[in-house]
Amino acid sequence: MPKSIYLDYAATTPTDPRVVKAMQPYWSKNFGNPSSLYRLGRVSQQAIAQSRQLVAKFLGCQPEEIIFTGGGTASINLGLKGVLIAQEKNSHLITSSIEHHAVLHTAETLHHAGHKISILPVDKNGLVQLKNLEKAIENKTVLVSIMMANNEIGTLQPIQQLGTFITKLNKQRLAKKLPRIYFHTDACQAAGALDLDVNKLHVDLLTLNGSKIYGPKGVGVLYVRRGTPIQAILDGGGQEKNLRSGTENVPGIVGLATALNLVNKNKIKENIRLIKLRDWLIKQILTKVPKTILNGHPNYRLPNNVNVSVLDIEGEALLLHLDQVGIQCSTGSACTSTTLEPSHVIRALGYPYEAAHGSMRFTLGKQTTQKDLKYLMSKLPPLVKKLRQGSPVNIQVQEITQAVQDAPRKIKILK
Numbered sequence: 001m002p003k004s005i006y007l008d009y010a011a012t013t014p015t016d017p018r019v020v021k022a023m024q025p026y027w028s029k030n031f032g033n034p035s036s037l038y039r040l041g042r043v044s045q046q047a048i049a050q051s052r053q054l055v056a057k058f059l060g061c062q063p064e065e066i067i068f069t070g071g072g073t074a075s076i077n078l079g080l081k082g083v084l085i086a087q088e089k090n091s092h093l094i095t096s097s098i099e100h101h102a103v104l105h106t107a108e109t110l111h112h113a114g115h116k117i118s119i120l121p122v123d124k125n126g127l128v129q130l131k132n133l134e135k136a137i138e139n140k141t142v143l144v145s146i147m148m149a150n151n152e153i154g155t156l157q158p159i160q161q162l163g164t165f166i167t168k169l170n171k172q173r174l175a176k177k178l179p180r181i182y183f184h185t186d187a188c189q190a191a192g193a194l195d196l197d198v199n200k201l202h203v204d205l206l207t208l209n210g211s212k213i214y215g216p217k218g219v220g221v222l223y224v225r226r227g228t229p230i231q232a233i234l235d236g237g238g239q240e241k242n243l244r245s246g247t248e249n250v251p252g253i254v255g256l257a258t259a260l261n262l263v264n265k266n267k268i269k270e271n272i273r274l275i276k277l278r279d280w281l282i283k284q285i286l287t288k289v290p291k292t293i294l295n296g297h298p299n300y301r302l303p304n305n306v307n308v309s310v311l312d313i314e315g316e317a318l319l320l321h322l323d324q325v326g327i328q329c330s331t332g333s334a335c336t337s338t339t340l341e342p343s344h345v346i347r348a349l350g351y352p353y354e355a356a357h358g359s360m361r362f363t364l365g366k367q368t369t370q371k372d373l374k375y376l377m378s379k380l381p382p383l384v385k386k387l388r389q390g391s392p393v394n395i396q397v398q399e400i401t402q403a404v405q406d407a408p409r410k411i412k413i414l415k
Contacts, residue, residue, distance in 0.1 A: 003326045005326055005327050005328065005372045006328050006365070006367065006368075007362045007364065007372070008328050008329055008330050008361075008362075008363055009212075009304060009363040009368075010151055010152075010154075010302075010304075010305065010361065011330055012212070012217065013211060013212060013213065013214045013365060013366075014367070015214060015216055015255070015259075016214040016262060018258065018262060019214060019215055019216070019258045019259045019262070023216065023255040023258075026044065026047060026250045026254055030250075031044075032044045033247055034239075034247070034250060035239070035247070047250055047254050048068070048253055049063070051068075051254050051256070052066045052257075054257040054258075054260065054261055055221055055256070055257050055260060059196055059198050059206065059223055060196075060197035061198050061199075061223055061225070062226065064226070064241070065224055065225060065226055066221060066223060067221070067222040067224060067243050068219065068249070068253050068256075069219070069220040069221065069222055070219065070244075070249070071217070071218055071219060071220040072209035072220045074220055074244075075207035075208070075220040075221060075222035076100070076102040077106050077233060078222055078230075078232075078233055078244065079145075079205045079207060079222050079224070079230070080093065080103065080106045080143065080145060080184065081106060081109070081233045082230035082231050082232065083142065083182055083184075083205070083229065084110050084115050084142070084143060085231045087142045087143075087179070087229070088140070091115050091116070091140055091141075091142045091143070091179075092115065092118065092138050092141040092142060093107060093115060093116070093141075093143045093145065094117075094118045094119075094133065094136050094137065094144045094145070095107055095117070095118075095119055095120070095144070095146065096119065096120045096121075096122060096128050096157075097119050097121055097122055097344070098122050098126055098150055098152075098153075098345045098348045099146075099186065100151055100186055100188070101344075103147070103186060104119075107145075107414070108414065111414040116138075116413070116414075117413070117414040118411055118414075119411065119412040119413075120132045121348070121409035121410060121411065121412075122155075122348055122349065124349055124404045124405065125155060125296060125297040125349075126150055126295075126296050126297060126345070127155060127297060127300070128146055128157055128158070128162070130158070130161060130162060130165060133146075137181070140179065141181050142179050142181060143181065143182050143183075143184060144162070144166060144181060144183050144184070145183075145184040146159065146162060146183075146184075147185060147186040148186065148194065148196075149187070149190040149194065150189070150296065151188070151189045152307060152343055152345040152359075152361060153295045153296030153297075153301070153305070153307045153345055153346075153349075153361075154296045154297075154301040154302040154305025154307060154363075155296045155297045155300060155301055156190075156297070156300040156302065159201050159203065160201050160202065162183070163183050163201050163202025163203050164202050166183045167202045169181065182204040182205065183203045183204050184203065184204065184207070185201065185203050186207050187206050187207060187208050188209050188212050188220075189302060190208075190302070191208040191209075191212060191213050192212060192213045192214075192267070193271055193274075193302055193303050196208070198225070203223075204224070204225040204228050205222065205223060205224055205228065206222070206223040207221065207222055207223075208220065208260075209221070210256040210259055213256075213259045213260060214259050214263065214366065215256045215258070215260070216251070216252045216255040216256065216259075218249065219255065219256045220256075222244075224243075232244070232245065234246065270303075271303045274304045274364050274365075274368075275303045277364055277368060277370065277373060278303060278304060278364060280370070280373065281306050281362065281376070281377075282306055282308075284373070285306070285308055285377075285380065286308070288377060288380075289308075289310060289380060289381050289384050291311040291396075291397055292308045292309065292310050292311070293308060293397060293401070294306075295307040295308060295309055295346060295349065295359060302363075304364040304365060304368075305361070305363055306362040306363070307359060307360070307361045308359070308360055309346065309351065309355055309356070309358050309360075310358045310360055311355060311393075311395045311396075311397065311400065312394060312395060313358050313387045313388060313391055313393075314357050314358065314387075315331035315358050315360055317387055318331075318358075318360060318383060318384065318387060321386075321387070322379065322380070322383065325383075327375070327376055327379060329360060329361060330360075330361040331343070331359060331360060342356035342357050343359055346359045350403060350404035350406075350407025351400065351403065352400070352403055354393055354395060355403075
């Protein structure tokens, strides 16, 4: 068997042994239902309360503003649907063209339910422009959802700038008796690397999950600023302030809070290490693999993200060849890796279909070493050369650069 090198940390991370240890008592020893009044139930209640305080400290908010959910997708659904349901039927939501499918598909559902949806374009580096947000806002706009860090290309959005703008605009709208605009950000990819102080960011809702921060899968957080109108989308026992019914996942909640606490302590040091590895790998790929293009912003990007388009090949074919030599990576979001459609994020940058199919994502993590990346670079160039020999496609970098430059970037309104 070939050696195994994991370079898909944006898809999921291994659970930290310290997180597993913190979770362990709540599987079979302190297993009580948190809604129960007897001792076992109270122990679980206390564990959730302590975890809520840890998460609130991480986000710079109050514990009562934290809602535990079943993951990032569950948090996004509750945040977007919950706020829109609490508004008039024809309210307006603004999001971007490179959001995770959890946001884009939720937006489509809300559109079918009678709400207006505007989708902002991004520039060639995947950045949302403030001028487009300003242009998209209407009298009935009540919610804006822009992700903090893109899961595919790693681009970091100017969330603080957008949040400051919305905060100032709300003061003007209040004077005109127009509805307040609430601001949501999907921070699932950002939680392990960036400052998520919700007051500095000027956000009203924020989502994150455990599986991207060396925590457990199947558990997430929705931050809801006090005073934000939101309704439940699940009916049941009324747990989590009546917003997320269902018996709480106590081990998962403890694990998520523990993972957040750990990444926060090591964030600065780990970011420095990952940026050095990231930049080395980008330089190596662009130098040693002909006809490759870096996707995402060259500077405003996640410390661990390397996304490149390798022209004249199918990304899926390269992925399978790399897997055979023990290298595990991705052609895009893990949530859509089973489809042959090119990444909607790469297409949003302006790539034509034939070039979008060649995008590859390498995401680094705690276990990634320089030796791992050197092994990758010993395999990647010859594999690309081999695949290109049988490829009928021959695209020039200049063609793609020009296509991306000339791509139309208009606000899309769902109809």
